[in-house]
Amino acid sequence: MKQPIIEIEHLKKYFPVKEGKLHALDDISLSIFEGQTLGVVGESGCGKSTLGRTLLRLVEPTDGIIRYDGRDITKLNRKELADVRRDMQIIFQDPYASLNPRMTVKELIAEPLIVNKIISNKKELMKEVDRLMALVGLSQRLSMAYPHELDGGRRQRIGIARAIAMKPRFIVCDEPVSALDVSIQAQILNLLMDLQAELSLTYLFITHDLSVVRHISTNIAVMYLGQCVEMAPSKVLFKNPVHPYTKALLSAIPIPSSSMRHKAIETVKGEVVSPINPLPGCRFAQRCPGCGEQCAHYESELIEVEPKHFVACPSAVKAYMAQK
Amino acid sequence: MKLKLLRDNHPLREIWRRFKKNHSAMIGLYLLLIILFVAIFADLIVPYEKAIKQVGTDRLLSPSMAHPFGTDHLGRDFAARVVHGSRYSLLIGISTSVISLIIGGLLGAFCGYYGGRFDNLVMRLMDVIMSIPPVLLSLAVVAALGANLRNLLIAITISCIPSTVRLVRSVVISIADQDYIEAAQSYNTSDFRIILKYILPNAMGPIIVNTTMSIAVMILSAAGLSFIGMGVQPPSPEWGSLLSEARQYMFKAPYLLYFPGVAILMSALSFNLVGDGLRDALDPKLKN
Numbered sequence: 001m002k003q004p005i006i007e008i009e010h011l012k013k014y015f016p017v018k019e020g021k022l023h024a025l026d027d028i029s030l031s032i033f034e035g036q037t038l039g040v041v042g043e044s045g046c047g048k049s050t051l052g053r054t055l056l057r058l059v060e061p062t063d064g065i066i067r068y069d070g071r072d073i074t075k076l077n078r079k080e081l082a083d084v085r086r087d088m089q090i091i092f093q094d095p096y097a098s099l100n101p102r103m104t105v106k107e108l109i110a111e112p113l114i115v116n117k118i119i120s121n122k123k124e125l126m127k128e129v130d131r132l133m134a135l136v137g138l139s140q141r142l143s144m145a146y147p148h149e150l151d152g153g154r155r156q157r158i159g160i161a162r163a164i165a166m167k168p169r170f171i172v173c174d175e176p177v178s179a180l181d182v183s184i185q186a187q188i189l190n191l192l193m194d195l196q197a198e199l200s201l202t203y204l205f206i207t208h209d210l211s212v213v214r215h216i217s218t219n220i221a222v223m224y225l226g227q228c229v230e231m232a233p234s235k236v237l238f239k240n241p242v243h244p245y246t247k248a249l250l251s252a253i254p255i256p257s258s259s260m261r262h263k264a265i266e267t268v269k270g271e272v273v274s275p276i277n278p279l280p281g282c283r284f285a286q287r288c289p290g291c292g293e294q295c296a297h298y299e300s301e302l303i304e305v306e307p308k309h310f311v312a313c314p315s316a317v318k319a320y321m322a323q324k
Numbered sequence: 325m326k327l328k329l330l331r332d333n334h335p336l337r338e339i340w341r342r343f344k345k346n347h348s349a350m351i352g353l354y355l356l357l358i359i360l361f362v363a364i365f366a367d368l369i370v371p372y373e374k375a376i377k378q379v380g381t382d383r384l385l386s387p388s389m390a391h392p393f394g395t396d397h398l399g400r401d402f403a404a405r406v407v408h409g410s411r412y413s414l415l416i417g418i419s420t421s422v423i424s425l426i427i428g429g430l431l432g433a434f435c436g437y438y439g440g441r442f443d444n445l446v447m448r449l450m451d452v453i454m455s456i457p458p459v460l461l462s463l464a465v466v467a468a469l470g471a472n473l474r475n476l477l478i479a480i481t482i483s484c485i486p487s488t489v490r491l492v493r494s495v496v497i498s499i500a501d502q503d504y505i506e507a508a509q510s511y512n513t514s515d516f517r518i519i520l521k522y523i524l525p526n527a528m529g530p531i532i533v534n535t536t537m538s539i540a541v542m543i544l545s546a547a548g549l550s551f552i553g554m555g556v557q558p559p560s561p562e563w564g565s566l567l568s569e570a571r572q573y574m575f576k577a578p579y580l581l582y583f584p585g586v587a588i589l590m591s592a593l594s595f596n597l598v599g600d601g602l603r604d605a606l607d608p609k610l611k612n
Contacts, residue, residue, distance in 0.1 A: 099507075101526065102525040115508075115511055
């Protein structure tokens with residue numbers, strides 16, 4: 001069995017807002033194994049991006065432990081954190097907003113190498129930038145271009161080149177393709193997968209696009225309102241979803257078949273409840289088709305229904321076990 | 325610190341190329357160069373004695389070959405006074421603007437980037453300064469320190485700093501929120517480098533325009549203070565004090581108002597045109 005590169009235990013992040021506390025992450029525990037991709041799915045505002053940012057401590061966690069290679073990074077000081085960040089990078093959702101508009105492609109990619117004093121020789125720096133550009137499929141003639149002159153796919157390639165410049169082991173991909181055209185999405189996904197194989201990277205892949213996550217992930221974690229409701233290997237999750245929210249989510253995937261044309265898609269009723277000062281009990285209870293009395297009284301603990309398959313809903317687990 | 329990656333295509337060269345394409349900015353630049361030339365070489369153009377020598381028989385002469393701008397009510401050569409006045413006016417305008425840009429810009433950048441208690445303290449202090457009318461504030465400073473050129477500079481600078489702090493702070497806050505700042509933090513960029521290489525270049529546009537505009541405003545407010553005798557002391561020529569002296573002879577010798585007036589207008593205009601051009605040239609998004 002491979003070693004977990006990242007382990008999160010009871011991670012919490014509450015943002016103080018006027019009305020109280022916004023529970024962006026509420027008691028999340030998961031592990032990411034070396035060389036694998038953990039896909040994180042969930043609807044907008046469920047805390048996916050906060051999770052990614054908290055892992056790199058771009059957002060300070062309220063409580064909990066984040067272990068990188070067995071070492072808790074939540075208590076590190078600035079200097080120690082800088083060392084860890086060399087190994088952990090992030091690719092942002094909006095490739096335009098995440099690139100300094102006053103820098104050229106070359107400067108953008110060279111920046112992490114300069115800041116971290118990895119290469120001080122200018123000739124070597126230039127060579128390394130050329131190598132990185134070639135690696136992510138950016139043509140040499142673009143090296144003097146500014147980000148606004150490039151299309152979304154090329155901009156995202158810059159973001160990727162910048163993230164891998166310091167030879168990290170772990171990369172948080174925060175919806176790296178959701179701002180792109182479908183045709184370019186595929187290119188970028190393939191690039192990410194090629195790089196993963198080539199550089200033996202580990203990804204945390206955040207997305208709301210289920211077909212994307214299925215394509216790229218080894219394991220998948222489904223999030224709802226700051227909590228992880230189900231976690232399983234990619235194939236298992238798509239085959240045997242147990243949690244009612246996961247089921248609803250998967251039923252929303254469009255199926256390209258003429259027989260499906262006249263069937264109405266089952267959607268989840270109602271709206272996401274506010275993440276500010278949530279009630280105790282199951283967060284999904286108000287919208288859950290199988291909601292009963294018991295749902296208001298338990299805190300979502302993950303239960304292992306089969307090896308590596310964790311579900312946070314006791315009644316669904318009971319039903320699943322009975323079926324088996 | 326400049327990357328040698330840029331040798332063949334240095335950013336400054338690129339900025340100059342874009343600046344050159346802007347006709348009004350180039351007109352402003354030529355105008356500014358002429359005014360700067362006059363100010364720097366004033367002594368070679370016409371000796372300073374001519375500007376303060378009073379000739380009783382030559383009072384209020386109309387423009388002629390001997391006195392191209394005529395003479396004032398004390399028989400001083402007005403052309404010499406306007407030429408030497410450029411030194412005072414430009415010195416006041418540029419130095420006060422630059423000093424308030426440096427102090428106000430740094431304060432504003434730190435307030436906007438760090439926020440918190442320091443920000444609150446500085447901003448409340450600025451509010452206090454802003455609640456006093458600028459003329460009154462300058463008057464109070466000059467009255468307390470004494471009327472001379474140095475104190476005039478201090479007075480005008482103090483009344484200019486709050487607006488610079490506010491402007492820079494608001495621009496910095498909007499930029500500090502951008503993803504690329506977070507990205508920079510994710511690869512360990514120091515705060516100092518973030519402010520210097522990420523925030524300030526992106527905040528340049530409004531700051532440059534504000535500074536060049538404020539040069540014009542500073543020249544005018546110095547003129548105003550000189551006008552009421554709180555600024556540059558006679559017999560030193562300064563465009564504002566020239567105007568105020570000439571005011572009494574508005575109908576007898578209107579040309580005494582034209583020349584310093586046009587000089588103020590031209591310098592203010594040239595700074596504004598150059599400022600606009602620089603803002604556009606510095607923004608790579610407006611390329612070509």
